Amino acid sequence: MATEAAVAERAEPRTKTKKAPKPQGGTPWWMWIAIAAIVVFCLFPFYWLVNLSLKTGADLGDSSLFPPNPTLANYESIFNNSDFTRALLNSAIISLSTTALALLVGSFCAYALARLRFRFKFGILALVLSITTFPAIAIAAPLFRLWSDIGIYNTLIGLIIPNLTFALPLAIYILVSFFKEIPKDLEEAALVDGATHFVAFRKVVVPLAAPGLATAGILTFIATWNEFLLAITLTSSPAARPVPAAIAFFTGSTQFEIPYGTITAASVTISVPLILLVLFFQKRIVAGLTAGAVKG
Amino acid sequence: MTEATANTGAPQERRSRGLSEKGLAFWMVSPSMVLIALVAAYPIIYAIWLSLHEYSVRVAGLSRWAEPFGLGNYQAALQNADFWNAMVTTLIFTVASVFLELLIGLAMAMAMHAAFKGQGLLRTVVLVPWAVLTVVTAIMWRTIFESPQGFVNQIIGGDTVWLGSEPQALIVIIIADVWKTAPFMALLILAGLQVIPSDIYEAAKVDGATAWQRFRKITLPLLTPAILVALIFRTLDALRIFDLPYVLTKGANGTTTLSLIAQETFATNRIYGLGAAYSILTFITVMIVSFTYIWTVGGNIRGLAED
Numbered sequence: 001m002a003t004e005a006a007v008a009e010r011a012e013p014r015t016k017t018k019k020a021p022k023p024q025g026g027t028p029w030w031m032w033i034a035i036a037a038i039v040v041f042c043l044f045p046f047y048w049l050v051n052l053s054l055k056t057g058a059d060l061g062d063s064s065l066f067p068p069n070p071t072l073a074n075y076e077s078i079f080n081n082s083d084f085t086r087a088l089l090n091s092a093i094i095s096l097s098t099t100a101l102a103l104l105v106g107s108f109c110a111y112a113l114a115r116l117r118f119r120f121k122f123g124i125l126a127l128v129l130s131i132t133t134f135p136a137i138a139i140a141a142p143l144f145r146l147w148s149d150i151g152i153y154n155t156l157i158g159l160i161i162p163n164l165t166f167a168l169p170l171a172i173y174i175l176v177s178f179f180k181e182i183p184k185d186l187e188e189a190a191l192v193d194g195a196t197h198f199v200a201f202r203k204v205v206v207p208l209a210a211p212g213l214a215t216a217g218i219l220t221f222i223a224t225w226n227e228f229l230l231a232i233t234l235t236s237s238p239a240a241r242p243v244p245a246a247i248a249f250f251t252g253s254t255q256f257e258i259p260y261g262t263i264t265a266a267s268v269t270i271s272v273p274l275i276l277l278v279l280f281f282q283k284r285i286v287a288g289l290t291a292g293a294v295k296g
Numbered sequence: 297m298t299e300a301t302a303n304t305g306a307p308q309e310r311r312s313r314g315l316s317e318k319g320l321a322f323w324m325v326s327p328s329m330v331l332i333a334l335v336a337a338y339p340i341i342y343a344i345w346l347s348l349h350e351y352s353v354r355v356a357g358l359s360r361w362a363e364p365f366g367l368g369n370y371q372a373a374l375q376n377a378d379f380w381n382a383m384v385t386t387l388i389f390t391v392a393s394v395f396l397e398l399l400i401g402l403a404m405a406m407a408m409h410a411a412f413k414g415q416g417l418l419r420t421v422v423l424v425p426w427a428v429l430t431v432v433t434a435i436m437w438r439t440i441f442e443s444p445q446g447f448v449n450q451i452i453g454g455d456t457v458w459l460g461s462e463p464q465a466l467i468v469i470i471i472a473d474v475w476k477t478a479p480f481m482a483l484l485i486l487a488g489l490q491v492i493p494s495d496i497y498e499a500a501k502v503d504g505a506t507a508w509q510r511f512r513k514i515t516l517p518l519l520t521p522a523i524l525v526a527l528i529f530r531t532l533d534a535l536r537i538f539d540l541p542y543v544l545t546k547g548a549n550g551t552t553t554l555s556l557i558a559q560e561t562f563a564t565n566r567i568y569g570l571g572a573a574y575s576i577l578t579f580i581t582v583m584i585v586s587f588t589y590i591w592t593v594g595g596n597i598r599g600l601a602e603d
Contacts, residue, residue: 034407035418041400042421042479046428048447049436063447109328113600118321121601124329126590129597131336133586135536137555138579139339141562141572142346146339165335168328176600197320226429228539229555233563244431248543260439267432274427282420289480290487 046271053264060260074265083238084266087246090156091270094242095224097160102167102220103175103213110175111201115187125176131169136229139165144233154236162230170223171216177291178212179205215288218281222274243270340579343572350569369573379574382557383581385550389466390534393473397530398523400474401481408482409489419486422479430476434543437472465549469540477533481526488522489515528589535582554578 052060053074054067062068078084113121143162144153152158182205190200206213231245238246247266250259278285315323347369373379408418428436441448441458449455458464492515500510538555545551547560558578562571590597 031407031411034403035411035414038404038407038418039421041475042424045436045440045475046424048440049432052439063450065447105327105331108324112321112324116317116321116324118318118325122598124325125597125601127332129590129593130583130586131332133532133582133589134336134340135555135575135578135582137536137538137558137575138343139336141558141568141575142339142342144563145346145568146342161335162339164331165339168331168335172328180600196315197317198315222427226431228429228431228542229559232542233559244429244539247435248431263435264439267429267435271428271432274429275424278423278427279420282416282423285423286419286483286487290484 049264050268052260053268056261074261075269078262078266078269081262083241083246084243086238087241087243088270090240091225091242091244093156094159094163095221097156098163098167098224099171099217099221101160101164102171103217106168106171106216107175107206107209107213110172111179111205113172113176114179115184115201115205116197125173128169128172132166132173134165136162136166136227140230140233143230147234153234154240156240158234159230159240159242162234163224163227166227167220167224171220174216174219174288174291175209175212178209178215181212182208211284214281215284215291218277218285219288222277225274343575343579346568346572347570347576350572369569370577372570373573373577378552378557379577381550382552382554385466386535386537386553389470389473389537389553390531393470393477394527394530394534396470396474397478397481398527400478401485401526402523404479404482405485405489408486419483422482424479425476426480426483428476430539431543433472433476434540437468437475438544441468459545460549462550465545465551469537469544469551472540472544473534473537477530481530484526484529485519485522488519492518524592525589528585528592532582532585532589535585536578554581 051065051067054070054072056069056071056073059068112118113125139162143158147153147158152161186204186208187200190204191197195203225242226244227242228244228248231242232248235241235245241249243266247263247270250263250266348366350369404422408415408422411418425433438459440446446458448458456464458468496514496518497510500514505513536555537553538559541547541551541553541556542559547553547556552560554574555578558571558574560571561567561574565571
């Protein structure tokens with residue numbers, strides 16, 4: 001991809017002010033300050049959350065930067081809370097099913113959009129992109145009503161379906177730009193050798209597109225895991241509630257005695273899978289996020 | 297518009313085996329289109345229907361309209377001060393957070409671009425706020441601002457009840473949003489920075505341009521498309537803001553946004569018609585910006601649609 005290629009040619013560092021010393025092999029001092037500022041800005045708030053989650057009782061009331069008596073009691077208590085473990089399971093089922101369905105259906109559509117010649121391509125792509133910008137509220141109101149009527153209110157399937165509204169267009173859009181990157185020659189060769197377009201797709205394109213599929217999968221999974229409006233609107237009990245809704249429900253119940261220890265422990269726990277994804281797939285995620293945005 | 301000039305170029309014989317190219321395209325695209333029609337188009341059409349058919353006064357007790365349809369819900373919505381307050385709150389939130397995100401994102405991107413060491417590490421660090429769930433972001437900032445455990449009051453030595461005061465609550469929401477999405481903005485801008493060829497800078501340096509001149513005359517103009525896309529993208533996201541105010545304040549103290557008032561109306565108060573009308577009005581507001589977006593990235597989409 002254009003961006004990936006460009007990463008290779010890292011432009012020479014440009015100094016921000018006239019007076020800054022020309023870098024002579026080393027990094028100028030202000031650069032370290034800028035880097036430190038970015039790291040603190042991005043990581044400190046989350047550290048604060050971790051810090052709180054390791055405190056209990058009276059310690060929660062003070063604002064020390066380190067837990068005076070670090071303990072894992074809060075983590076123990078949330079994993080013994082069946083509402084929370086149920087919510088984790090619900091989230092996993094919803095996010096994985098939504099992602100799998102979006103990739104399965106979306107990859108065919110994306111391949112056709114990237115490779116085959118037919119009418120209304122521009123229209124379809126514009127439609128797909130515009131749906132990713134839909135406010136979820138526009139479908140939450142009618143579904144709230146409709147799901148109660150047909151009996152899938154407060155069920156996992158009742159959340160997987162509307163999550164697809166956003167996951168499918170997102171997957172299609174990312175996949176189209178990845179399919180476009182695959183050199184046409186291999187496919188052409190397969191076609192010349194007598195393969196049909198479908199066989200060329202299955203045997204040549206899909207294996208080559210594996211990194212793109214992974215990227216689309218990761219981004220779709222994270223988007224679905226994070227989804228909140230539908231989750232809170234279309235569920236009414238722990239049976240179907242995914243984690244974001246479950247946590248908001250803990251906090252929302254009482255204004256005064258908020259169980260911060262367990263809530264922060266739960267918050268850290270559900271963030272860990274996503275942070276791990278980011279650690280392992282940083283390059284792919286950045287490529288996917290910027291895929292649609294920079295070229296053009 | 298479409299590049300569907302199937303009669304040029306490619307050899308025709310291979311189509312005799314299996315499906316024709318257009319036939320295959322049809323079968324590959326239709327499952328997605330059918331699914332999109334079911335999960336996106338149908339609910340929105342149903343929302344419009346609800347907003348036109350189901351009349352309900354703000355007092356509970358729903359009654360259907362006798363007439364085939366009416367604009368009563370929209371009239372009620374547009375005459376409601378709560379709706380306009382939500383609109384103003386949403387707009388203030390959008391403008392303030394997107395502007396701050398742009399500034400901070402630009403600064404972060406410039407620093408990351410200039411850093412020769414640890415760029416990969418920085419990009420991972422920067423992705424952390426993006427990966428933290430919005431709900432968790434809300435809880436995190438709540439613990440930072442709320443006494444007794446929050447340290448903000450301790451640092452500034454005040455005793456402001458941040459989430460319980462009128463402009464402060466919205467400020468906390470803006471800060472939380474800026475934290476979560478400025479890094480994302482930085483990554484988009486960084487990607488834009490990296491496609492600027494470095495020889496342009498070399499040439500400018502040779503010609504004696506200062507760093508500031510190079511930033512003003514080369515970086516900014518060449519970065520404008522990337523910034524524009526990032527801006528509109530973020531604006532669209534900000535306009536539908538729901539999670540942060542819902543978790544932080546439930547809309548109290550001047551933090552009710554468009555999505556929040558709509559959700560409250562139909563889900564909490566069970567006034568479906570009016571709630572649907574609010575939803576559609578939010579939808580229209582977002583779509584106006586969305587069309588600007590798609591128009592801006594039109595070249596991009598056309599590039600993807602090309603053969």
